Amino acid sequence: MRRRFDGFSPDWSREGFRRRSPRQAVRLTAGGGKLRVRLSNAYGTSPVRVAGATVARTAAGAAGEPGSIRRLTFAGALQAAIPARGHRVSDASELAVGAWETLTGASARPPAPAAAGRTRRRGARAGR
Known part of the structure; x- marks a missing residue:
């Protein structure tokens, strides 16, 4: 069965951000010598872990x-x-940063844990 093409590829709503670092560019309304970044999970139903985050001039x-x-x-x-x-x-x-400057923020999710019970290494053979 073919899925309908909706013009966006990849479709993050279906695939999620596993092994990806989403980035977002934001425009500031005020400047200063230091900044703080607010990460939100306002609509989430479970906690979100962030493995790392950065901010930079775009x-x-x-x-x-x-x-x-x-x-x-x-x-x-x-x-x-x-x-x-x-x-x-x-x-x-x-x-x-200056007023009306654009910054880019990136965050990374931690890798998924290994599946339980998998202890074999690549190339290992069972029964030896």
Whole structure:
């Protein structure tokens, strides 16, 4: 059975963000010498784990401008859990930004845990 083509490929609503780092470009209304980033799970029904997040000045597309990329921390940790229907705010990050400047944020989900009971290595043979 063929699926209907809706013009968007890949379709993240069907495939999710496994092994992907979603990026989002945002325009600031105010500038300053430090910034904090708020990650939201306002509509989620279960917690979301973030394995890492960055912010940078936007270069071409949604790429980060080299030299401006900053790793975000949450209470000093690189990883964070965002509760269902909640949010998490990063620690202040040193990045001077101007009003109406565009920044790119990226976040990574942790890898899925290995399936239970799988202990064989690639190339291993059973019965030896």
